[in-house]
Amino acid sequence: MEDRTNQITGAEIVIRCLQEENVKFLFGYPGGAVLNIYDAIFKQDKFKHVLVRHEQAAVHAADAFSRATGDVGVALVTSGPGATNAITGIATAYMDSIPLVVISGQVPTPAIGMDAFQEVDMVGVTRPCVKHNFLIKDIKDIATTMKKAFYIASTGRPGPVVVDIPKDITAQFAEFEYPKSVEMRSYNPILKGHSGQIKKALKLMLEAKRPMIYSGGGAVLGDCSDELVKLTRRLGFPITNTLMGLGGYPATDKQFVGMPGMHGTYEANMSMQNCDVLIAIGSRFDDRVIGNTEHFYNKDRTIIHIDIDPSSISKRVKVDVPIVGHVQSVLTEMNELLDGEFKALTENKPDAGALKAWWKQIEEWRSKDCLSYTQSDEVIKPQFVIEKLWEVTKGEAFVTSDVGQHQMWAAQYYKFDKPRRWLNSGGLGTMGVGLPYAMGAQLAFPDAQVACVTGEGSIQMNIQELSTCKQFHLPIKVILLNNRYLGMVRQWQQFFYGNRYSESYMDSLPDFVKLAESYGHVGMLIEKPSDVESALKHAFSPELKERFVFMNFLTDPKENVFPMVPNGKGLSEMILSEEL
């Protein structure tokens, strides 16, 4: 018999790698191709395995854990259907640049290509929606591949990495040694921005008459909030945060003009359109943010763009001063320059008079009060629920959302003062992320308040996770804005399809209170505006602190999200309300 002193199985090597990476939670679902790995999980207690009820939720929860903490999220799925169920989760993370390592089982090496039971070409299927992926062909490669996977996922512009491991390899034996570092000649992300470009940008910023800072998800992922706040306050510039960037700059601060884009505030969009120097920080001029590029070009402005990904620069919009680098490093350098080499320059710059006139203009736009809505005594307005949620949680909660009208209302009315508190699928727009996102956030911060703002369409896309929440005692509060419509679809059908509400009505809904109760949770039905605040207070009270509470708010089915920049229109072509 072969000498196996110091040797462990491939499955055990996988587990040891995860332990070396200080993984706290592994989100997964077992199956044939990963049975060896699950056996190794059974024998260890360094990290916790979270058993979900559908692989999609495993990846979403791992993704949320990463969004909330900044650490790499990790998921484990079996081959074939387990792997394909994970795809939506992987693509969601990819579009929002979330660092993940997703391990998928594969059929045994000799069976690959034989159309074996539960076989799918995972490396092929995931190629367009991962930062990178690997198929392990030799047990000796497991440790270095895992090290590379974590390194690639978390550095540069982050993203998901898939590691596909055939079953036979997890059963073989080899010695384990985890590499201390990894070097790849083909992968060397740039961290520090070009000093000359940074100075050039800073000079332009100091000369600006109508400056505007536009920061996105990159500012959150790059953990540069402190530097961003310092720079923005020091310069006195207005700032907007994209849907992905909310919390990057405190929303309750007076220099914050709200979110830009399709459902951004009037003042944010008008400032974006009319500024003379636009400073883009970790944002990518997405179509939902700047609308029609032709219209955007109608106004002359100088654009400075700080981003870690060179391919994000001058992709949709031509940029004048590109700075490729880590946002935190670049902003730190800018702040240091203002305190040092540029100090003399800042004595009468930026031009106080011009800035004052610019702010006066912005205040005029702001006075339109574009987020005002008509309150009702009869029917619950969804905006009102979010406002009260913000009050009751003192703006401190982790808020996850699904996709649609409720997502926009949460983004508009919950004022995020801290980064990594707002978890939603911005890029891919994946319905069904809300509940698994709340699971990931709650596991990361067991004592925090976690609210899942959702719709009756979205929540049903991963409703099975109510069971996982029970098993792991997750005291999430679901805020269901139940308007009996796929609200955003209905809104577009009302505006652009002559009120033909094709398949957007949600019929045959379950009794959500009973449904929650059947899983052992607390269910609440809230039908009157006057009950909203007391119900929320009760849900977040110490009495229910340990409980999962499912709050079914019956909201106004006809309410629409405003302002709105119709698809293909320019930023200043907003619809402000029903009356217009």
Place this chain on the structure above:
Amino acid sequence: MKHIISLLMENEAGALSRVAGLFSARAYNIESLTVAPTEDATLSRMTIVTSGSEEVIEQIIKQLNKLVDVVKVLDLNDGRFIERELMLVKVKATGVFRDEMKRMCDIFRGRIIDVADGSYTIELTGSGSKLDAFLEALDNTAILETVRTGASGIGRGDRILKV
């Protein structure tokens, strides 16, 4: 405008599909693509012939650089370079065609590498446009089959793409 992009990438399974997939996913044109290992067997050299506006070409280069397996990318059109492509053409060589084909082959400095009763197979190297010109010069009805490798390119003088 037509661009020839050269790149070095890790010679690993799936590397080619990452490049091909990138071009199809982002709707970039791809005229030809050739790939083979270099003198260092861990590296593959790829030549891609593509076309697009300057902005599109800039994005293609950035996106290629972003692929984790890609070590270096060079737009050959940024400087002086040589382009070569190999073509094999099987032509009719009966009656009047038999002398005519030999003559055309000589004019274009090709070589007849296979002779059969009714056909010649001609080997021709040169830039893509030279090969096009040869095909145009032939009587279309005489062409039985063509095989082209797609362009390979290399920078002139000390323009060297190496790790």
